[in-house]
Amino acid sequence: ETISGQTLLAVFDLVRLNLKEFRYLLKKYAASDQTIESVAELQWDGNLRIIRELKYRVMVGHAGAAPKSLDVHSAIQKNIATLPKQHRLILALVAVHVEAIDRDALIAVLCRIDPTISTVAAIADLAGLQGGEGYLRVEGSNIALADEDLIDAANASPVMVPLLKLAAVSLRDFYVEIINGKTFGHVRLQAALRQAVALCAETGDIFALRSLIGTLDAAARQAHNQTLYVNIVADVVLARSDLSD
Numbered sequence: 001e002t003i004s005g006q007t008l009l010a011v012f013d014l015v016r017l018n019l020k021e022f023r024y025l026l027k028k029y030a031a032s033d034q035t036i037e038s039v040a041e042l043q044w045d046g047n048l049r050i051i052r053e054l055k056y057r058v059m060v061g062h063a064g065a066a067p068k069s070l071d072v073h074s075a076i077q078k079n080i081a082t083l084p085k086q087h088r089l090i091l092a093l094v095a096v097h098v099e100a101i102d103r104d105a106l107i108a109v110l111c112r113i114d115p116t117i118s119t120v121a122a123i124a125d126l127a128g129l130q131g132g133e134g135y136l137r138v139e140g141s142n143i144a145l146a147d148e149d150l151i152d153a154a155n156a157s158p159v160m161v162p163l164l165k166l167a168a169v170s171l172r173d174f175y176v177e178i179i180n181g182k183t184f185g186h187v188r189l190q191a192a193l194r195q196a197v198a199l200c201a202e203t204g205d206i207f208a209l210r211s212l213i214g215t216l217d218a219a220a221r222q223a224h225n226q227t228l229y230v231n232i233v234a235d236v237v238l239a240r241s242d243l244s245d
Contacts, residue, residue, distance in 0.1 A: 016046050030054040051147065055134075076153035080160065086125055091135060092163035095154045096171060098198045100142035105187055109174050113166065120156070165203075171223065172199035176208055179215055197233055 002145060017025075021040060029051050044050065049072055056075040074140040093106055107122045126143070130136040137146045143152045148190060154160050174198035178187060187195075193216065 013229045017048075025051050026054065031041075058158055072149050073153040073156065076150055077157045080157050085122075085163075086114070087129055088160060089113065089163050089167070090122075090125055090129060091154055091172065092160055092167035094136065094143055095151060095160075096164055096199070096202065097144075102145040102187055103138075103141045103143055104142060105174070109170050112174070113170050138147060164202055165223055167198055168202050172196060172205065172208065175199065178210070179212065217220070 022041065022044060025048070025239065037040070046062045053075045054075075056079040080091070083091075090106070090110060093109060094101055106126075107119055110122050111117050111119065112188075126136065126138075130138050135146055135150060137144050145154065147168065175187070175192045178192045179196055181188065194214070196212055197209065197216075199203075200212060
């Protein structure tokens with residue numbers, strides 16, 4: 001094909017990995033033994049997503065043979081189902097958050113949901129989900145799910161559905177309290193507003209959303225750039241006809 005007028009466009013020719021490179025990735029990401037390597041090599045068609053599926057299959061004790069059909073989401077969901085409930089709750093809190101969540105905010109909400117969880121235990125669980133299981137991506141104090149496949153699988157997992165709903169309501173209440181000055185949090189007001197509006201829409205809480213719009217109205221009147229606050233609401237409401245009023 002001929003590409004013209006696209007001065008910023010670069011085209012890369014992807015080269016298929018050889019078996020040496022494939023073995024390296026398999027050892028690094030799927031924690032495989034020689035049996036897994038030999039079986040996977042025989043069936044490998046060049047699709048690197050098979051390494052991710054093998055990783056989760058191995059984590060739950062499945063055989064290391066390459067799967068007949070590639071289904072990464074199914075492998076991840078089976079792995080999620082084997083996690084302790086506290087770990088799944090952490091994943092739910094991270095999953096329903098609109099963007100990467102602050103670690104202190106995550107721990108605060110986690111301990112509010114289950115007061116028996118200590119801060120020390122929560123930090124240990126976060127470390128396990130990040131290092132041992134590779135579910136979380138941590139940059140400074142910001143925590144997010146590791147990749148898009150994990151996000152999609154977590155949101156569609158049957159065992160996660162009630163935890164996702166609980167997480168959304170708990171985070172919504174947390175941010176609303178910060179905005180109303182009832183809770184101290186290590187979160188900037190603008191970020192709290194963005195999260196609160198999105199979570200009000202996610203949980204269908206029209207009453208809390210109306211209250212937040214009142215708060216936004218007062219803030220916008222004192223702001224130099226009022227479109228910022230308008231966009232926070234518009235981005236959420238435009239996709240929900242039941243919230244447009």
